[in-house]
Amino acid sequence: MHSADPATFSDDDSPMDIEAGARRRKKLMTEPTLPIYLKFTEVKYRVAAKGSSREILGGISGSASPGEVLALMGPSGSGKTTLLSILGGRAGGGAVEGCVSYNDEPYGKSLKRRIGFVTQDDVLFTHLTVKETLTYAALLRLPRTMTRQQKRERAMDIIYELGLERCQDTMIGGSFVRGVSGGERKRVCIGNEILINPSLLFLDEPTSGLDSTTALRIIQLLHDIAEDGKTVITTIHQPSSRLFHKFDKLILLGKGSLLYFGKASEAMPYFQSIGCTPFIAMNPAEFLLDLANGNTNDVSVPSELDDKVHMENHTLENNSKTDYRPSAQDVHEYLVDAYETRVAFKEKKKLLAPLPISDDLKVTITSSKREWGTSWWQQYSILFCRGIKERRHDYLSWMRITQVIATSIILGLLWWHSDPSTLKGLEDQAGLLFFIAVFWGFFLVFTAIFTFPQERAMLNKERAVDMPQSNCHTFLS
Numbered sequence: 001m002h003s004a005d006p007a008t009f010s011d012d013d014s015p016m017d018i019e020a021g022a023r024r025r026k027k028l029m030t031e032p033t034l035p036i037y038l039k040f041t042e043v044k045y046r047v048a049a050k051g052s053s054r055e056i057l058g059g060i061s062g063s064a065s066p067g068e069v070l071a072l073m074g075p076s077g078s079g080k081t082t083l084l085s086i087l088g089g090r091a092g093g094g095a096v097e098g099c100v101s102y103n104d105e106p107y108g109k110s111l112k113r114r115i116g117f118v119t120q121d122d123v124l125f126t127h128l129t130v131k132e133t134l135t136y137a138a139l140l141r142l143p144r145t146m147t148r149q150q151k152r153e154r155a156m157d158i159i160y161e162l163g164l165e166r167c168q169d170t171m172i173g174g175s176f177v178r179g180v181s182g183g184e185r186k187r188v189c190i191g192n193e194i195l196i197n198p199s200l201l202f203l204d205e206p207t208s209g210l211d212s213t214t215a216l217r218i219i220q221l222l223h224d225i226a227e228d229g230k231t232v233i234t235t236i237h238q239p240s241s242r243l244f245h246k247f248d249k250l251i252l253l254g255k256g257s258l259l260y261f262g263k264a265s266e267a268m269p270y271f272q273s274i275g276c277t278p279f280i281a282m283n284p285a286e287f288l289l290d291l292a293n294g295n296t297n298d299v300s301v302p303s304e305l306d307d308k309v310h311m312e313n314h315t316l317e318n319n320s321k322t323d324y325r326p327s328a329q330d331v332h333e334y335l336v337d338a339y340e341t342r343v344a345f346k347e348k349k350k351l352l353a354p355l356p357i358s359d360d361l362k363v364t365i366t367s368s369k370r371e372w373g374t375s376w377w378q379q380y381s382i383l384f385c386r387g388i389k390e391r392r393h394d395y396l397s398w399m400r401i402t403q404v405i406a407t408s409i410i411l412g413l414l415w416w417h418s419d420p421s422t423l424k425g426l427e428d429q430a431g432l433l434f435f436i437a438v439f440w441g442f443f444l445v446f447t448a449i450f451t452f453p454q455e456r457a458m459l460n461k462e463r464a465v466d467m468p469q470s471n472c473h474t475f476l477s
């Protein structure tokens with residue numbers, strides 16, 4: 001794995017920490033990454049809505065090669081997450097059309113183990129530390145061929161690679177527990193996925209909620225990961241201009257339609273070529289999002305679109321007012337048409353070109369079963385230890401201890417001086433035993449029941465990447 005620039009996460013760096021610096025510069029010893037070329041043509045997605053169906057994506061085509069970072073950009077609700085999920089083999093309940101191929105092969109179960117998917121919501125255990133989180137993930141997900149010690153070392157390498165060494169013993173934290181910062185938490189999520197050395201890495205808004213410097217560090221990290229031969233696809237909301245220039249390729253979506261696919265560096269010249277130029281100096285991402293939203297306030301409107309709007313308005317109102325702005329719908333239709341007529345056919349032709357890889361490599365991704373995982377018993381013991389560590393704070397909380405002590409005192413007082421040598425006293429003692437059995441029975445049952453909702457998100461996340469066996473989870477809960 002490519003080593004991140006030592007300056008990348010300077011907030012966590014300590015000049016005194018020589019060992020940390022040395023480790024960060026060390027390349028992670030992983031098996032070579034299997035290159036995966038991702039291509040998708042005319043991807044459509046429809047969902048059922050009140051008796052009819054609603055189109056979420058309307059024919060999106062594009063590609064990403066190993067070593068590249070492809071950014072999916074667009075206004076909120078434009079379909080970025082939906083497209084990312086389809087490409088990552090996680091489409092929801094809707095109907096998918098079109099073709100998505102990985103080294104010219106369709107999605108198969110064996111690919112699950114070559115894909116890392118960082119979701120928008122961080123699904124992590126709040127009471128585990130950074131080190132524990134990554135170590136348990138390594139123990140559960142890395143191949144059987146590796147020893148426990150090697151797996152632990154891989155987790156530590158990831159910690160140093162991501163610059164998390166200073167917070168490695170800090171709890172992740174959540175709504176009620178103060179823990180690591182948002183940027184550190186995101187890095188832990190990325191670490192969770194890159195430790196299996198995936199060929200394809202999908203990230204849903206890895207920078208949302210982060211300041212621009214931290215966001216830049218995360219994108220720089222993605223760049224470093226891609227440089228190691230991985231294909232990285234990420235959705236992004238509103239990147240700064242520095243961040244925008246880090247992307248190799250860009251997909252701009254508007255209302256589920258493709259407005260641009262190509263090199264990120266060629267996006268501005270393309271929009272200028274179709275007559276859309278910012279009046280003032282602007283962050284390219286802001287300009288593109290304005291266009292995708294149909295907002296042309298600070299943007300020159302192409303004469304073609306201007307004429308069309310004037311004609312329509314004159315016909316409708318028959319007056320001589322000249323200050324018409326095209327509606328958002330007009331702008332959207334113009335951009336979709338412009339892309340279809342000027343660029344789409346060229347890009348589609350490129351997608352048909354043969355890949356620069358051997359036939360063996362194509363077959364490898366579908367036929368080779370990646371050797372990894374652990375036996376049922378190993379999973380059970382790892383999940384058991386993880387569960388104890390996560391829930392120890394809950395079980396040993398002062399509220400629970402007080403609850404048990406208070407109940408014991410009340411019971412003690414109620415059955416004080418109960419004499420087991422008489423029949424009445426014996427009946428009393430039987431009542432006490434019954435009460436204790438029922439109390440502890442329900443106490444444990446309720447504790448187990450309430451762990452299901454908490455663990456559900458984690459179970460779904462782990463099942464999506466083929467680990468661990470769900471009956472193991474159920475047995476433990």
Ligand SMILES: Nc1ncnc2c1ncn2[C@@H]1O[C@H](COP(=O)(O)OP(=O)(O)OP(=O)(O)O)[C@@H](O)[C@H]1O
Pocket residue numbers: 047056074075076077078079080081082083092093094
């Ligand atoms: N299963 C579904 N049923 C109904 N509507 C859906 C479904 N999945 C997605 N949508 C709709 O599709 C549109 C696109 O959703 P998506 O989450 O992909 O957008 P997005 O661009 O990622 O938005 P954001 O940036 O806000 O996360 C939204 O309007 C959403 O409500």
